[in-house]
Amino acid sequence: MPTIITCFKWVIDEAYIRRGSSGDLDFSAVDYKISDYDRNAIEEAVKLKDVHGGTVASLTVGVPEATKGIKDSLSRGPDKAFFAADASFNNLEPSQTASLLAAVIRSFITPYDLILCGEGSSDLYTQQVGPRLAEILQIPSISFVQKVELKDGKVVAERRVEEGVEVVEAPLPALVTVLPDINVPRIPGVKDTLMASKKPVVTIKKEDLPPFPAPCMETVEMKAAKMDRSCEKFGTDTAEIARFVDVLRKKALI
């Protein structure tokens, strides 16, 4: 019966970000959510448990105030949660997150069979945490997964790639990053939300973990996206149509 770990990030819900007139971003009224594709990862972990039995643990790294995220994850079906919490675990970049997740897994959630992550987070979408984590743990990593199964000690996954669908398999333990097509996350029922508070949560302090590395990536500035619309008109005579086709070619649209 497998032990499945599902990693999630507690992110700003972008629907609440407001924009000032000068293009600056106002975060004063934001709410938080589990990153969208991580909800798919949690859902898939629980579905695999429904088929194979075993246990599912949700895992996150964040600031101590993110307890609502822990409850949200538990309301979706995992049996327990692991929460590496510290004020300094704010705005981590992917290499740091992967390092901390690996340290928690090695110290607190071994042995395990499968790790599920979202393909990328709703905020940065670097798509790095999953593969980096697998690399640190020295396990196979399968990305862009739209379907996953466990069979005879192996994970079998369908990957959606540019040319089509690739089916791969890997021995367990392994890590899989999932696409949103893989499932439709449940809306937790009221009882699920209330039961979540009764499930065990292991809170891990920064002091219990090895020091995490300095960031490889630094956020210099964050601004609202600007869309510059250009408007070019074309006539309908032969010369104009030729010019139109030429412009489309130059923009690599055809």
Added chain:
Amino acid sequence: MDFKLTEEQELIRKNMREFAEKYVDPIAVEIDENSRHPEELFQKLAENDWMGMPIPVEYGGAGTDYLTHIVAVEELARSCASTGFTVSIHVGIIEMLILLFGTEEQKKKYLAPLAKGQNLGALALTEPGAGTDVMAATTTAVRDGNDFIINGTKTFTTNGPTAGTYLVFAWTDKAAGRKGMSAFIVTKGTPGMKAGEHFKKMGLRSSQTSEMVFKDCRVPQENLLGKEGNGMAIAMTGFDHGRIGIAGQCLGIMQAALDESVRYAKQRVQFGQPIARQEAISWMIANMATDLSAARFLTYHAAWLKDQKQPFSKEASMAKLFAAEKAMEHTIKAVQIQGGYGYCKGAKVERLMRDAKVTEIYEGTSEAQRLVISGNVLR
């Protein structure tokens, strides 16, 4: 004072918002247009434990406090006031009264299926000649051996055509005045009880409302709810709970009106700028936001008092009175902000305005609320 909702309450609100956006928003216009009761939607609400939130788990509910139920009603009503109202009366009046006054057998037999959403509850109290003046009712329940025979006509029964469990109020001893009315649990299919046609209404059109006619309707004495003669007190307790629910419904209506007004005012350009920059419009929105906040505190406070097992009649009345009047006032303004577009079918504010009116009327008119409040304050 701690004004924060708990994390569980915030998550439940979020989940209801997601549920409403996914399942309610897509059908809200159609069920209003066609006056249709969406049975499929109520089945989904039941699957997610929304149909009996504050009822203890041993009676089929989710075991939340009352405030959490109100927060859920608010979010549901934000998408569809009819659906929010149906849940509110089902839970807040029918389920709460059986929980508070029912025998253990009645709770197992009637409350559990209601809380699991297996059938809907309906309140048969108002009569053609007895609205605010409940004492003017004429429906009687006459003892006959081990049964009661009910005769009379009820009207404006919410869920009348669709319910499975009815709470029916009738005189068992008219001479005893306020201590002469009793409450009965009557189930669908009981011979002698018939629901009339669904009324065509201005608003809340998806909520099914009808007459209920009782002709020699035989009900066993085991179906008496609470003590014989205690019906008036039971009805008033029902209204105390239901009024907080209506206030919650009004919060949803007001939040939707505010959202719509802000959205429209930011995008509608007249005189070279969004109308949100015109003081006439921005002040309307300021008033909406302020009154919504005030109504929310009144409503949540009333629910909190109930959860603390403190008296809450006056506060429930205040919340309902204020929230209903402001819901009407501000949905009218929301249509005004959207001008001609707001007046047309298809505009959400058009439906909000039609839905808001009845909140000033049912579960005690605004005039009746003022009687309750002044009676309390001037004691």
